Amino acid sequence: MGVYQHNGHEQVVHTVQLLDEAYRRGDDQKRIGGTQVDTDSELIRQLVRCVGENSVLHRYEELVSYECDAYTLQKAIPRAVVFPKNTEEVARVVRLLNERKIPFIPRGSGTGLSGGATPTGGEVVISLVRMNQLLQVDLPNRRAVVQPGYINLHLTQAVADQGYYYAPDPSSQQACTIGGNVGENAGGAHCLKYGVTTNHVIGVKLVLPNGEIVELGGLTDTPGYDLVGLIIGSEGTLGIVTEITVRLMKQPESVRTVLALFDEAADASEAVSDIIAAGILPAALEMMDTLAIKAVEKGTFPVGYPEDIGAVLLVEVDGVEAGLDDQIKQIVDVCRKHRVREVRLADSEEERKRWWANRKTAFGAVGTLSPDYLVQDGVIPRSRLPEVLARVAEISRQQRVRIANVFHAGDGNLHPLIMFDSRVPGEEERAVLAGSAILKVCADAGGSITGEHGVGLEKRDEMYYLFTDEEIAVQMAVRDIFNPGGLCNPGKMFPSPARCAEVKRHIKQVSK
Template identity: 80%
Template sequence: MAAATGYPYPDPPDEGKWSVCIHCGMCLDACPTYQEEKLEHQSPRGRVYLIKAAGEGRIGLDEGLYDPVFQCLDCRACETACPSGVQVGALIEEARGQLHQAMPPRGWKGMVSRLFLRHIFPKPERLHFLGKLLRFYQRSGLQAAARKLGLLSLLPDHLRGMEAVLPEIPEAPSRKRLPKVSPARGERRYRVALLTGCVMDVVYGGINEATVRVLTRNGCDVVIPERQRCCGALQVHAGDRETAKELARQNIDAFLDAGVDRVIVNAAGCGSAMQEYGELLAGDPEYREKAARLAGMVQDVASFLDEIGYEPPSGRVNGTVTYHEACHLAHGQRVRQQPRKLLKSIPGLTLVEMPDAARCCGSAGVYNLTHPDMAGRLLERKVDDIPEGVDYVAMGNPGCMLQIAMGIHERGGRERVVHTVELLDEAYRREGMPEEEVAAAVEAPARGVSEPRDEGLIEELIRLLGKDAVLFRKEDLLAYECDAYTLEKAQPRAVVFPKDTEETAEVVRLLNRMKIPFIPRGAGTGLSGGATPRGGEVIISLARMNRLLSVDLPNRIAVVQPGYINLHLTQAVSDRGYYYAPDPSSQQACTIGGNVGENAGGAHCLKYGVTTNHVLGIKVVLPDGEVAELGGLPDTPGYDLVGLFVGSEGTMGIVTEITVRLMKKPEGVRTVLALFDRVEDASEAVSDIIAAGILPAALEMMDTLAIEAVEKGTFPVGYPRDVEAVLLVEVDGVEAGLEEQIRRIVDVCRKHRVREVRPAASEEERARWWANRKTAFGAVGTLSPDYLVQDGVIPRSRLPEVLARVAEIGKEKGVRIANVFHAGDGNLHPLILFDSRVPGKTERAIQAGSAILKVCVDVGGSITGEHGVGLEKREEMKYLLTEEELEVQTAVREVFNPEDLCNPGKMLPRPARCAEVKKHAKDQDSGG
């Protein structure tokens, strides 16, 4: 689209960019300057409106446009919030280019700007000389003298603050210390180049060196192109686009000539600027194509490591860390979760989320120098957000590091500001370090994570189990990075497949001796992350321990290995008139061992109970490798240790054999289908069926959205799309009484304005109804690419109220929610639908899930009925239990698992959240 005529200079703002803005105001809440000032012209839509007005000739290129455009942080938060995808950042930068030519900086500010942006930063030798001067100032005694004599008071406040936290300048910049090519350790996977940058090169050179070590550790040859220059981000930010273009051309030549697969950047602003070279040089016929090609090769280091499947470290970095999202990493490059994944994979390190982690710190290129007042106000808010008591504040941008370090220093804080890659590098470097040295690194070590790795681990595992029972190649491990809860993922160190109790115990003894954490895993169908690694654990897969060991029908007992499929047990004894009662929706895939870990239920648990009601005994390998037999055939006196282990989610040991109770098939079974126009009527019918003294074997409900999903799925049955609820009611028992129960159920439904109610006409129709219901979870894939299922439990009498609140939460968070649940026992399964490709949707889905669980607890229920706590709901435990109760739970776990090696980090909240738990307990005591 042709540029508007109100801009006389080359490279003007493009009308095609501002015309997309519909002025909806969705950007207002995201804009830091608008939130501080509440001025429309200091908002993204206000700035776009003014840029459009200037293009149309309604305002001139003067102060009226200059101040709003240069007051912008160019943080790009508005772009993340904008529903129409307006390129606000590009419009701002193009408008600055026009203003830079119409109103060039004058006076001392103009002189300083030209000196640094045109004559120092673009010239590496001059920048390096400046570094030498700063080092001389720091080491010669001049710095101490200036501070003692109060000479620093002559500096502006912001510069004085920066001087106080400026790191010790290295003797030489990193590009002079690093080899031209650093070879990969082990097999070479990639050849990459590293942008050493300006500030990063001179001030934070150690980060560049750490980046090279991490990359070579992960199979990369790392090239440092000699002809590389400043990326041009500062120049673009200041409006000097011509200087930025010349720097871009030099970098394009330098990096394309290096013959590399990727260009790795560890500074958020630099990476974002280089990824926009294609747009910057779109009007240059010689460099247009090359600019676009290089832009596609540029990648942030955390994003790159996550993409290639980096090797999780085994060295420990004890402590807690919070993560600040640098603007041009989160909004410019859309890199948000990858740095968190790196941090979570570091043994000993606990990630504590920072509230509003993406809030701008006020650094923004040279913004903290040109607009120190606004930058200072934003910094205050950022430092307020740092969680109390953390050891590290990690981030991915040098400007943010200097800015936030200054804010912490001014508050007298002790938090250490680090680059994310520094912590990963430190973990790699600590591999093999004695535990006492690691424990001394910080005051509060975390527990339950990997000790230094023994390089002979894989060889030892192969010796114990054979090579066909050990996976260790990255491509083989990828499928084990999560279970059916896919929102958290990390790669294990290895996966092993023992075939019996003895082999399991041998593996556990080895891992205990090496202090390597391990995770038992069944079929990976769990919905709470119970079998998901945090990074570096060994997964002990029980999938090959899948035999039916014995059946004793006269005593109605069977003994199975943990990998035996739930439905297979019923199929094995069905022709003789028996079945296994617990029937989760995934029973055709889930294992009985997994059911034991989660205390799974199913559609028929209303009458027959959950897994713990059907387990008589277990054989278990404890975390130290000892084998224990609990319960069994006789009625064992003493404490119910079987009940303690069932539902412990693999945190107390690995169950290797299970003795279960079999049930005699009922003489008759009847199933009723009821269709309701109002979900409230269906909910009230559920309560009245139970109140009438009828105990159904199952009482299941689906709402409109769930009906839409199953009707689009593999097993449609022809439900009307306009009903609000489908109710399935099943009764079983002696044939003589079933018809009377059916008549009473039909009467209750009619009392509550049912549209249609009838029993199944045949066993075939009944089977179709149940196949339809049991595929509901999977069928939501017809509606949404991603879903999150919750598992709260509520009193039946509160069903209408809670379902209404669930609908409200869906609207508040902007997500659709389908409801499929065991209505008889109040076990809700809200399916929260979202698209993880859409920024922010995953976070909103998680927030919606947490809010639903809070509602469940508030009405007298619980956060889980059968899916377990796992990783997903561990922080929501604070809704249910006080600090003292959590301490008791931890103490019980430690009796069996004192070193937290067995499935670490599951069920109980992270230690860093104790303050939150304590506050919740206090609120409960005070009625708050």
């Protein structure tokens, strides 16, 4: 084996491939993993010169942690992981990797759900977690500047005493970075009223895939093309964001939160549509179905939902105190019209927080029901919720996998949790097929294959549900301007042309 040889960066690739193969074969990982891979190779030395001695990982057992993000169905060992501390170090690493024609991947906390930070083989992972500073808070202009590794929730915590907060609130907000949020255009429960990441980021500093540093956007709308908007949600394929200027929001004066328990999920989803149609724009409007409720009740923060209910809505309104009771009354009226069994109003901030904690544990709690599960992320016009839920139930039966539904109902953003047991042959494949079929239903209903998790590695083929070859080609041409060598986060977002025919057969299959 070539594992112990050290003769230049091709060797690293070879070594990593061998390690990766060995790992996949289930070889003795101690023996392999304990080995210091390629420590004195030219590449590692060069990386160390870029970022310093303690900022490069290259041992197998260190690299394994970076083989995927929170989407775990595809994995590959990276070649190395570097931890730059500032924009200049990022640029230095990128310039080096350009010279060496070695691909690279930006990575935040690795909480992404579509494999956006997952290597495809031999990339250098550029981890931004040490660039975790809050650089500036400018309350008169309601903005802040953060480094990409700054944790989402920390920003709200930093400005809460002054009465402000940062609006996008993914369920992973205690762990995920704002840089990662920019990459995926992350959403969250409160994005119904306040918008997703792209509505809250006004400028970025970016290391282009060739190592040059540019600043886009800033305090105000800038002339020329909206390249900030283009960067947000580009999944790390257009460069590496190293500074982010975000809007801060004033905390609402008051908040009211209600739980509405329905016997039938269809009634709950009709209520969702009618609440919005009544002219109320809740801060959040979340829904969970029976199976999801069963999961969260087994989780860390049970609420005490009756076991036999069909769906629960968690509805929050915020704003000026004086208007809220009236909005709550209207919401309750709509729920009653749709045969709600019970409505509860949070009677304290503690109760409200508990309800939210319960809701936010949903993804994890599904683990109590099933050894493995997939989280999907489709979007539909909210008026079509009832019929799409019926189709999801049908797909669940067809593919013989259980599906729990948790969703940002107000946005029409579904998160079907598709359960399977990877030890049972064929189950994982059926789960993947079910996910893809659900996305097809969403696309056909006039929706989208992702609301907030991104395309990543996971949904490249499903891009065809929404786009023609021509439309994908336009997008890839945009990518190629920024990223002409394809070194920056390769293999993400776009189906490979070679897979086109195969993918189209797959579409036929899930459309049956």
